[in-house]
Amino acid sequence: MEIRAKQQPKSNIFGGGAQSGSYGQQQKSNPYGFGVQNSSQSKGSTDYGSKPNNQFKPFENKWTRFSPIPNTGAPSARQSENQTQATNHKCTDPESCRRIVVEDFENERPLWKLTCYGHLKNAPCDIIGDISYEELRAAAYDDAKRGLSLQSIVERERNLLSSKLVEFENLCKPHAVAPSSTLPDQKPFSGTSSNAFSSFGQLGSSLNMGPPAPLNNGFGQLNSSAPSRQISSAFGTKNMPSENAGFSSNGALRESNPFSPSPSSAQFLRTTNNQSPILSMGLDYTSNANAPAQVAMGVQLATNMQKEDISGDVSIWSKNKWNPGEVPEEAPPDAFVDAV
């Protein structure tokens, strides 16, 4: 699969040149096609030309349709490309799910990468961790207000992008995609502030994280006994609810903070093993929002750089709960890594 890593360095797509120089209607030959979307429950026909009272002939659109479709073919012969995979996909076989994922990533990768993804329409996400343009922009503006340089902002964004790309890569691996129908719930956390950036979503079973779903989501307060800290693990609420319900102690997640010096943005994660990185973007929105200085956003990226060896005291890895300040900054030794 071709990975489109780091779209940003590409030359600006908005280069003036030919595109903006063409006036009037653009006769693009790109197929955009109208594909009939069946919801997963409906067995309906995969076309919209079969109803007797339909007023139009589907093939008469003068704009280019998906090219293999003959103009006068019977409606049932017509399948736009997304239909061939989506129409009959029922999520009964992880391998067929995976094929859809691979196909999507080869043909349909959007330019914006910081997104959730579901291989099956109308079904829960396979990858969660949506970040919108505006959220990223707001984080950048806030960082700039706090004095971060453009370089570090760019680096933060790039790191987000890299880890998201790894998530997508991992989804293409065998046994990565669990059939949506068997997954209980899209949101592993039952807490109020759900994780904005999880690399795992539904994929817990395949990603070495074990059954407790909250682990997958990676971040969240490791210590709920700091009530004065108004950090939320996702966007949002004032005081942190105890997010670490079910948070395992096996050291799969840890904090490392290459970016933010301030303790208030202490949301970090780091993966171990070869799992996908987990992102966290801590946003602190105080209830009286007139104090921009209080908005602290730090984005810390966990990358799977667990190559260091730990020497010295390793008892920290056996603790059930970490207090602020004692969270190790490096990956645990292999012996402590959960090898489920």
Add this chain to the structure above:
Amino acid sequence: MSTFGTTSPRNPNPNYSFEVAQPPSDSVSSLSFSPKANYLVATSWDNQVRCWEIMRSGNTVGSTPKASISHDQPAKMWPLLSGGQPMTVAMHDAPIKELAWIPEMNLWVTGSWDKTMKYWDTRQPNPAHTQALPDRCYALTVRYLLLVVGTAERSLVVFNLQNRQTEFKRITSPLKYQTRCVAAFPDQQGFLVGSIEGRVGVHHLNDSRQSKNFTFKCHRDGTEIYSVNSLNFHPVHHTFATAVCDGAFNFWDKDSKQRLKAMSRCSQPVPCSTFNNDGSIFAYSVCYDWSKGAENRNPATAKYYIFLHLPQESEVKGKPRVGTSGRK
């Protein structure tokens, strides 16, 4: 950011749209026309809200800046005509992403990244009702009685405003990637949803009409897949416009499933757009939408535009597909 390349220096817009005077000094986050008159309001990342009076005369359109206020986090009501001071009408724990006025209920509704939606009566400081959302609000559309919220992680929640405390329906998006925008059908029978994958989904609410649901790709250019940033229904013809990251906006007819018009691409994305109350003016902004991150924004050379397009009837009026015997 790139400048407009080979177009005429007099008019930087490849569609010869009219440029609004004194645009904001940072990207435009939203555009709205007054429902009653041709006043255009734009919010911007430069923390200002601006208002212009738009005057149309024949085939030309002019704009006069009327007023501006600076704004911080709480949502404010700004009495334009009386010239009074803005007053706070809504507050959330996180940025307010969407805002809509529901005249039939005399309420504001705000959708926020704090995962709630709140209804506000301007006479009270506290919300009339707070509705929890499955995730952060990314998009909102209201067409009384229909209200649809698109949240992060592809949830779409539908409300019947007569019973706003209960979700009427919650679905996962028919699109595979992040929701960018939603637009309720003028007849409230369904809604459109646009995503970052250059697709629009057409969803009917009535279960018996589910087979009429479909999605289509738009604004595809080779292998580049651009996000649909905005969806706007034409108030009269009920066709709709898509405004996209690739710098273009197109007009579509969902009933005959055709694209009516593809406008030329501008050299920057179109993050937001809107029709005026009678559909005679289509306003759209051309400026950087952050679709390529911080490093592709150069404040020193960046340009921020708001353009006004006067749609021709052929562009926005629905038409039967060639070869059909009649419209629905």
